[in-house]
Amino acid sequence: MDRKPRPGDFYRHFKDKMYQVIAVAVHTETEEEMVVYQALYGSFGIYVRPLALFLSEVDKEKYPQVKQKYRFEKVDMGLVQPEKGPCTVTTEKKNEENMGNSGQSQGNPSSAPNPRENKNLLAFLDAGTYHEKLEVLEDRKDRFSAEELLAICEIMEIGRPDSEPEEKYYAVKRYLELQNKYEGARLR
Incomplete structure (x- = not known):
């Protein structure tokens, strides 16, 4: 699966803060790919980080209590899991677990994403x-x-x-x- 972020994608940092990707840019000197993203809290700051670091796994020696595998994990803001609260978003991994090979949601038809998508x-x-x-x-x-x-x-x-x-x-x-x-x- 391609994990490269796309503009508009939402991500949760392992410290439980939400961000939205603005773009994947290229550094003019090194040609390294960089992720440009915006905080969805506080003053809505805009940040840049190398793509490799953005996609890296959490250092479990430094942060042993963190359950998230990756530093940033994609979330779908349109999906809601009522059993966890009225506005809990699901990770892409959980979304994939609920999907069959055809990409259709399995099981309860009411668990399908709301087409309005907030x-x-x-x-x-x-x-x-x-x-x-x-x-x-x-x-x-x-x-x-x-x-x-x-x-x-x-x-x-x-x-x-x-x-x-x-x-x-x-x-x-x-x-x-x-x-x-x-x-x-x-x-x-």
């Missing part, structure tokens, strides 16, 4: 600035599911997981307004 969440994550994220949030206020709002709160590390969806919405909105205000003031 399009409101994806629109929010694709927005580049705090201002754009706030616009997506406000434009789609009544269309965000409780699971999508929970995912946004978890990614941004804000709000309480046990709060109502409306509380989560306003926590995200306040956070984005605050970030937008201070980011705009910094540019003046």
